[in-house]
Amino acid sequence: MTMELTPESRLAAHCELAQQTRDLMDAVALTEVKEDELLAVTAELAALTERLRAASRATPLPFDISPDGNLRHLGNAVIGGANPMALPLVVEMDGLTARAEVTFRPLHEGPPNGVHGGISAMVLDHLLGQAAAAAGFPGMTGTLTLRYLRPVPYGTPLVATAEHTRAEGRKSWADGRIALPDGTPLVEASGVFVMPTAWLGRHPGT
Numbered sequence: 001m002t003m004e005l006t007p008e009s010r011l012a013a014h015c016e017l018a019q020q021t022r023d024l025m026d027a028v029a030l031t032e033v034k035e036d037e038l039l040a041v042t043a044e045l046a047a048l049t050e051r052l053r054a055a056s057r058a059t060p061l062p063f064d065i066s067p068d069g070n071l072r073h074l075g076n077a078v079i080g081g082a083n084p085m086a087l088p089l090v091v092e093m094d095g096l097t098a099r100a101e102v103t104f105r106p107l108h109e110g111p112p113n114g115v116h117g118g119i120s121a122m123v124l125d126h127l128l129g130q131a132a133a134a135a136g137f138p139g140m141t142g143t144l145t146l147r148y149l150r151p152v153p154y155g156t157p158l159v160a161t162a163e164h165t166r167a168e169g170r171k172s173w174a175d176g177r178i179a180l181p182d183g184t185p186l187v188e189a190s191g192v193f194v195m196p197t198a199w200l201g202r203h204p205g206t
Protein backbone atom coordinates (compact mmCIF):
# COMPACT_ATOMS: atom_id res chain seq x y z
CA MET A 1 0.00 0.00 0.00
CA THR A 2 1.48 3.41 -1.04
CA MET A 3 1.32 6.54 1.11
CA GLU A 4 -0.79 9.48 -0.05
CA LEU A 5 1.84 12.10 -0.91
CA THR A 6 0.18 14.97 -2.76
CA PRO A 7 -3.28 15.92 -4.06
CA GLU A 8 -2.00 15.03 -7.56
CA SER A 9 -0.87 11.56 -6.51
CA ARG A 10 -4.29 10.98 -4.95
CA LEU A 11 -5.98 12.08 -8.21
CA ALA A 12 -3.65 9.77 -10.16
CA ALA A 13 -4.65 6.90 -7.86
CA HIS A 14 -8.33 7.79 -8.40
CA CYS A 15 -7.80 7.70 -12.19
CA GLU A 16 -6.08 4.31 -11.88
CA LEU A 17 -9.05 3.03 -9.88
CA ALA A 18 -11.42 4.33 -12.59
CA GLN A 19 -9.38 2.60 -15.31
CA GLN A 20 -9.36 -0.64 -13.35
CA THR A 21 -13.13 -0.26 -13.01
CA ARG A 22 -13.48 0.20 -16.78
CA ASP A 23 -11.49 -3.01 -17.27
CA LEU A 24 -13.84 -4.66 -14.77
CA MET A 25 -16.94 -3.39 -16.61
CA ASP A 26 -15.55 -4.72 -19.91
CA ALA A 27 -14.91 -8.08 -18.24
CA VAL A 28 -18.43 -8.13 -16.75
CA ALA A 29 -19.98 -7.44 -20.16
CA LEU A 30 -18.05 -10.28 -21.79
CA THR A 31 -17.58 -12.91 -19.07
CA GLU A 32 -18.54 -16.54 -19.67
CA VAL A 33 -17.45 -17.91 -16.27
CA LYS A 34 -19.73 -20.35 -14.44
CA GLU A 35 -22.57 -19.21 -12.20
CA ASP A 36 -20.81 -19.99 -8.89
CA GLU A 37 -17.89 -17.82 -10.01
CA LEU A 38 -20.31 -15.04 -10.99
CA LEU A 39 -21.81 -15.18 -7.49
CA ALA A 40 -18.40 -15.24 -5.81
CA VAL A 41 -17.14 -12.24 -7.79
CA THR A 42 -20.39 -10.36 -7.10
CA ALA A 43 -19.90 -10.85 -3.35
CA GLU A 44 -16.30 -9.59 -3.54
CA LEU A 45 -17.42 -6.56 -5.53
CA ALA A 46 -20.14 -5.76 -2.99
CA ALA A 47 -17.45 -5.70 -0.29
CA LEU A 48 -15.21 -3.45 -2.39
CA THR A 49 -18.13 -1.08 -3.05
CA GLU A 50 -18.69 -0.72 0.70
CA ARG A 51 -14.98 0.07 1.23
CA LEU A 52 -15.16 2.92 -1.28
CA ARG A 53 -18.40 4.22 0.24
CA ALA A 54 -16.64 4.54 3.61
CA ALA A 55 -15.71 8.09 2.55
CA SER A 56 -17.83 9.55 -0.20
CA ARG A 57 -18.52 12.81 -2.06
CA ALA A 58 -21.97 14.05 -3.08
CA THR A 59 -20.81 14.96 -6.61
CA PRO A 60 -17.96 13.81 -8.90
CA LEU A 61 -14.64 15.65 -9.00
CA PRO A 62 -15.22 19.23 -10.22
CA PHE A 63 -13.35 21.30 -12.81
CA ASP A 64 -9.85 22.20 -11.68
CA ILE A 65 -6.56 23.36 -13.14
CA SER A 66 -4.04 20.60 -13.86
CA PRO A 67 -0.31 21.02 -13.09
CA ASP A 68 0.25 21.90 -16.78
CA GLY A 69 -2.11 24.88 -16.36
CA ASN A 70 -5.03 23.49 -18.36
CA LEU A 71 -8.65 23.34 -17.26
CA ARG A 72 -9.63 19.73 -16.63
CA HIS A 73 -12.74 17.90 -15.47
CA LEU A 74 -11.77 14.51 -14.06
CA GLY A 75 -15.37 13.76 -13.01
CA ASN A 76 -16.88 14.33 -16.47
CA ALA A 77 -18.83 11.44 -18.01
CA VAL A 78 -17.02 11.75 -21.37
CA ILE A 79 -13.51 13.04 -20.66
CA GLY A 80 -13.12 12.43 -16.93
CA GLY A 81 -10.19 10.16 -16.13
CA ALA A 82 -11.58 9.62 -12.63
CA ASN A 83 -15.06 8.71 -13.91
CA PRO A 84 -15.27 5.01 -14.81
CA MET A 85 -18.17 5.71 -17.16
CA ALA A 86 -15.98 7.98 -19.29
CA LEU A 87 -14.21 6.46 -22.31
CA PRO A 88 -12.26 8.67 -21.38
CA LEU A 89 -12.11 10.83 -24.50
CA VAL A 90 -8.82 12.74 -24.94
CA VAL A 91 -9.71 15.91 -26.83
CA GLU A 92 -7.05 17.87 -28.71
CA MET A 93 -7.62 21.32 -30.14
CA ASP A 94 -6.21 22.01 -33.61
CA GLY A 95 -6.96 25.67 -34.09
CA LEU A 96 -10.71 25.80 -33.50
CA THR A 97 -11.26 22.13 -34.38
CA ALA A 98 -11.74 19.70 -31.51
CA ARG A 99 -10.44 16.23 -32.38
CA ALA A 100 -10.40 12.95 -30.49
CA GLU A 101 -9.41 9.45 -31.44
CA VAL A 102 -11.94 7.01 -30.07
CA THR A 103 -12.18 3.25 -29.96
CA PHE A 104 -15.54 2.15 -28.63
CA ARG A 105 -15.76 -1.15 -26.76
CA PRO A 106 -18.21 -4.06 -26.72
CA LEU A 107 -19.59 -2.48 -23.54
CA HIS A 108 -21.00 0.30 -25.74
CA GLU A 109 -23.14 -2.03 -27.80
CA GLY A 110 -26.59 -0.93 -28.93
CA PRO A 111 -27.51 -2.80 -32.11
CA PRO A 112 -25.79 -6.20 -32.50
CA ASN A 113 -22.06 -5.62 -33.09
CA GLY A 114 -22.52 -1.85 -33.20
CA VAL A 115 -22.26 1.15 -30.90
CA HIS A 116 -25.42 2.49 -29.24
CA GLY A 117 -26.62 5.70 -30.94
CA GLY A 118 -26.85 7.45 -27.58
CA ILE A 119 -23.16 6.78 -26.92
CA SER A 120 -22.23 8.38 -30.28
CA ALA A 121 -24.51 11.30 -29.39
CA MET A 122 -22.81 11.71 -26.01
CA VAL A 123 -19.36 11.89 -27.60
CA LEU A 124 -20.51 14.38 -30.23
CA ASP A 125 -22.41 16.50 -27.70
CA HIS A 126 -19.24 16.88 -25.70
CA LEU A 127 -16.95 17.50 -28.68
CA LEU A 128 -19.25 20.13 -30.23
CA GLY A 129 -19.57 21.80 -26.82
CA GLN A 130 -15.81 21.85 -26.41
CA ALA A 131 -15.35 23.36 -29.89
CA ALA A 132 -17.87 26.08 -29.03
CA ALA A 133 -16.11 26.72 -25.70
CA ALA A 134 -12.70 26.89 -27.40
CA ALA A 135 -14.08 29.53 -29.76
CA GLY A 136 -15.05 31.60 -26.71
CA PHE A 137 -18.71 30.54 -26.50
CA PRO A 138 -19.10 27.99 -23.70
CA GLY A 139 -22.70 26.94 -23.25
CA MET A 140 -25.20 24.25 -22.40
CA THR A 141 -26.48 22.10 -25.24
CA GLY A 142 -29.81 23.55 -26.32
CA THR A 143 -30.44 21.40 -29.37
CA LEU A 144 -28.40 18.51 -30.74
CA THR A 145 -29.28 17.08 -34.15
CA LEU A 146 -27.77 13.80 -35.31
CA ARG A 147 -27.72 11.97 -38.61
CA TYR A 148 -26.71 8.33 -38.32
CA LEU A 149 -25.24 7.45 -41.72
CA ARG A 150 -23.61 4.06 -41.13
CA PRO A 151 -23.39 1.68 -38.16
CA VAL A 152 -20.59 2.65 -35.76
CA PRO A 153 -18.29 -0.32 -35.06
CA TYR A 154 -16.59 -1.00 -31.75
CA GLY A 155 -13.03 -2.32 -31.49
CA THR A 156 -11.98 -0.09 -34.41
CA PRO A 157 -10.06 3.18 -34.07
CA LEU A 158 -12.30 6.07 -35.18
CA VAL A 159 -11.88 9.83 -35.31
CA ALA A 160 -14.33 12.36 -33.89
CA THR A 161 -14.03 16.02 -34.86
CA ALA A 162 -16.04 19.18 -34.27
CA GLU A 163 -15.79 22.82 -35.15
CA HIS A 164 -17.54 25.98 -34.06
CA THR A 165 -19.34 27.55 -37.00
CA ARG A 166 -21.01 30.76 -35.83
CA ALA A 167 -22.33 32.70 -32.84
CA GLU A 168 -25.18 35.12 -32.22
CA GLY A 169 -25.58 36.69 -28.79
CA ARG A 170 -25.60 33.91 -26.17
CA LYS A 171 -26.06 31.20 -28.82
CA SER A 172 -23.39 29.42 -30.79
CA TRP A 173 -23.42 26.64 -33.35
CA ALA A 174 -21.03 23.74 -33.92
CA ASP A 175 -20.87 20.82 -36.34
CA GLY A 176 -19.09 17.50 -35.92
CA ARG A 177 -18.82 13.92 -36.96
CA ILE A 178 -17.51 10.48 -36.08
CA ALA A 179 -15.65 8.96 -39.03
CA LEU A 180 -13.44 6.08 -40.05
CA PRO A 181 -9.73 7.01 -40.21
CA ASP A 182 -10.07 7.37 -44.01
CA GLY A 183 -12.66 10.09 -43.45
CA THR A 184 -15.80 8.05 -44.21
CA PRO A 185 -18.46 9.68 -42.00
CA LEU A 186 -20.52 7.43 -39.73
CA VAL A 187 -22.46 9.97 -37.67
CA GLU A 188 -22.86 13.70 -38.25
CA ALA A 189 -24.04 16.21 -35.66
CA SER A 190 -25.06 19.85 -35.43
CA GLY A 191 -25.61 21.58 -32.14
CA VAL A 192 -26.84 24.86 -30.71
CA PHE A 193 -25.20 25.84 -27.44
CA VAL A 194 -26.74 28.49 -25.21
CA MET A 195 -24.78 30.29 -22.53
CA PRO A 196 -27.08 30.44 -19.48
CA THR A 197 -27.38 33.88 -17.97
CA ALA A 198 -25.83 32.53 -14.76
CA TRP A 199 -22.60 31.83 -16.69
CA LEU A 200 -22.20 35.33 -18.08
CA GLY A 201 -18.78 36.69 -17.13
CA ARG A 202 -17.40 33.44 -15.77
CA HIS A 203 -16.35 29.96 -16.90
CA PRO A 204 -18.55 26.90 -16.31
CA GLY A 205 -17.47 25.09 -13.20
CA THR A 206 -16.17 28.20 -11.50
Ligand SMILES: CCCCCCCCCC(=O)SCCNC(=O)CCNC(=O)[C@H](O)C(C)(C)COP(=O)(O)OP(=O)(O)OC[C@H]1O[C@@H](n2cnc3c(N)ncnc32)[C@H](O)[C@@H]1OP(=O)(O)O
Residues within 6 Å of the ligand: 071, 125, 126, 127, 128, 129, 130, 133, 138, 139, 140, 141, 142, 143, 169, 170, 171, 192, 194, 195, 196, 197, 204
Ligand atom coordinates in the same frame (compact mmCIF):
# COMPACT_ATOMS: atom_id res chain seq x y z
C1 LIG B 1 -14.38 23.43 -21.37
C2 LIG B 1 -15.86 23.15 -21.30
C3 LIG B 1 -16.29 22.13 -22.33
C4 LIG B 1 -17.71 21.75 -22.01
C5 LIG B 1 -18.30 20.84 -23.07
C6 LIG B 1 -19.60 20.34 -22.53
C7 LIG B 1 -20.47 19.79 -23.62
C8 LIG B 1 -21.64 19.06 -23.02
C9 LIG B 1 -22.74 20.00 -22.77
C10 LIG B 1 -23.92 19.36 -22.13
O1 LIG B 1 -24.13 18.19 -22.18
S1 LIG B 1 -24.96 20.43 -21.34
C11 LIG B 1 -26.23 19.36 -20.70
C12 LIG B 1 -27.42 19.24 -21.62
N1 LIG B 1 -28.10 20.52 -21.75
C13 LIG B 1 -28.88 21.02 -20.77
O2 LIG B 1 -29.06 20.43 -19.71
C14 LIG B 1 -29.52 22.33 -21.04
C15 LIG B 1 -30.83 22.51 -20.27
N2 LIG B 1 -31.48 23.73 -20.71
C16 LIG B 1 -31.16 24.92 -20.14
O3 LIG B 1 -30.39 25.04 -19.19
C17 LIG B 1 -31.77 26.11 -20.76
O4 LIG B 1 -32.98 25.77 -21.40
C18 LIG B 1 -30.81 26.80 -21.78
C19 LIG B 1 -29.53 27.27 -21.08
C20 LIG B 1 -30.47 25.90 -22.98
C21 LIG B 1 -31.54 28.03 -22.33
O5 LIG B 1 -32.06 28.73 -21.24
P1 LIG B 1 -32.09 30.28 -21.23
O6 LIG B 1 -33.02 30.72 -20.16
O7 LIG B 1 -30.71 30.85 -21.21
O8 LIG B 1 -32.75 30.56 -22.67
P2 LIG B 1 -33.60 31.75 -23.14
O9 LIG B 1 -35.03 31.36 -23.10
O10 LIG B 1 -33.21 33.02 -22.42
O11 LIG B 1 -33.18 31.86 -24.66
C22 LIG B 1 -31.91 32.41 -25.05
C23 LIG B 1 -31.76 32.16 -26.54
O12 LIG B 1 -31.46 30.76 -26.73
C24 LIG B 1 -32.48 30.14 -27.53
N3 LIG B 1 -32.74 28.84 -26.96
C25 LIG B 1 -33.23 28.59 -25.74
N4 LIG B 1 -33.33 27.28 -25.53
C26 LIG B 1 -32.90 26.69 -26.67
C27 LIG B 1 -32.77 25.35 -27.07
N5 LIG B 1 -33.10 24.35 -26.24
N6 LIG B 1 -32.28 25.09 -28.29
C28 LIG B 1 -31.95 26.12 -29.12
N7 LIG B 1 -32.03 27.41 -28.79
C29 LIG B 1 -32.51 27.68 -27.58
C30 LIG B 1 -33.69 31.06 -27.41
O13 LIG B 1 -34.53 30.93 -28.54
C31 LIG B 1 -33.04 32.42 -27.34
O14 LIG B 1 -32.67 32.83 -28.61
P3 LIG B 1 -32.79 34.36 -29.03
O15 LIG B 1 -31.76 35.09 -28.16
O16 LIG B 1 -32.44 34.40 -30.49
O17 LIG B 1 -34.19 34.77 -28.74
